[in-house]
Amino acid sequence: DIQMTQSPSTLSASVGDRVTITCRASQSISSWLAWYQQKPGKAPKLLIYKASSLESGVPSRFSGSGSGTEFTLTISSLQPDDFATYYCQQYNSYPETFGQGTKVEIK
Amino acid sequence: EVQLVESGGGLVKPGGSLRLSCAASGFTFSSYSMNWVRQAPGKGLEWVSSISSSSSYIYYADSVKGRFTISRDNAKNSLYLQMNSLRAEDTAVYYCARQRADFDYWGQGTLVTVSS
Numbered sequence: 544d545i546q547m548t549q550s551p552s553t554l555s556a557s558v559g560d561r562v563t564i565t566c567r568a569s570q571s572i573s574s575w576l577a578w579y580q581q582k583p584g585k586a587p588k589l590l591i592y593k594a595s596s597l598e599s600g601v602p603s604r605f606s607g608s609g610s611g612t613e614f615t616l617t618i619s620s621l622q623p624d625d626f627a628t629y630y631c632q633q634y635n636s637y638p639e640t641f642g643q644g645t646k647v648e649i650k
Numbered sequence: 651e652v653q654l655v656e657s658g659g660g661l662v663k664p665g666g667s668l669r670l671s672c673a674a675s676g677f678t679f680s681s682y683s684m685n686w687v688r689q690a691p692g693k694g695l696e697w698v699s700s701i702s703s704s705s706s707y708i709y710y711a712d713s714v715k716g717r718f719t720i721s722r723d724n725a726k727n728s729l730y731l732q733m734n735s736l737r738a739e740d741t742a743v744y745y746c747a748r749q750r751a752d753f754d755y756w757g758q759g760t761l762v763t764v765s766s
Contacts, residue, residue, distance in 0.1 A: 575751070579695075585758075586756035586757060587687075589753065589754050592751070592754075593751075630695055632697075632753070634752055637709040638709070638711050638712070639697045639700070641694060641697065643694050
């Protein structure tokens, strides 16, 4: 199985900060990586697919990069609505594994 | 508008069974693979099972293999998860999700609690 490791687990930041979350795969997954945002009590929401493609309707302050085994999600200027938990997911092969999550908290 | 609505969750004793349903609308259900993903209280997301559009390909996480069965009825636009031999560690919110390759639409989830 492909293991997905996110860092950091928790991130404290202020409104307006540039935020970067890293996701590493235990083996190459090409660009078959998605990023999701989840708020408490809600379903996950797709933000980025195929490592760097922005899902329709998602603000352009979100961006993704990387390929192979190392990926990043960047929020260029953190907004109050962005405080949430973020998950990466590989869909290169089954089982389709998620990272453990990164909680973005208010500093 | 794409909608996925899960139902069937509840409280069940260890060793018991439960059948979850996911009603889909707003898209051509028979054209998409579908998935179940779960989230234990306070924990991360765990993929559970996937079924292809025509049910030809089915996959399970090792943690549920042999106990859970995924199925679909394209005529009824519905996805199912039959859960048998339930354990305390199966306690979670269960989401159904549409698979485009990534999971582009998710339901609101249904809570399954396994406890005596």
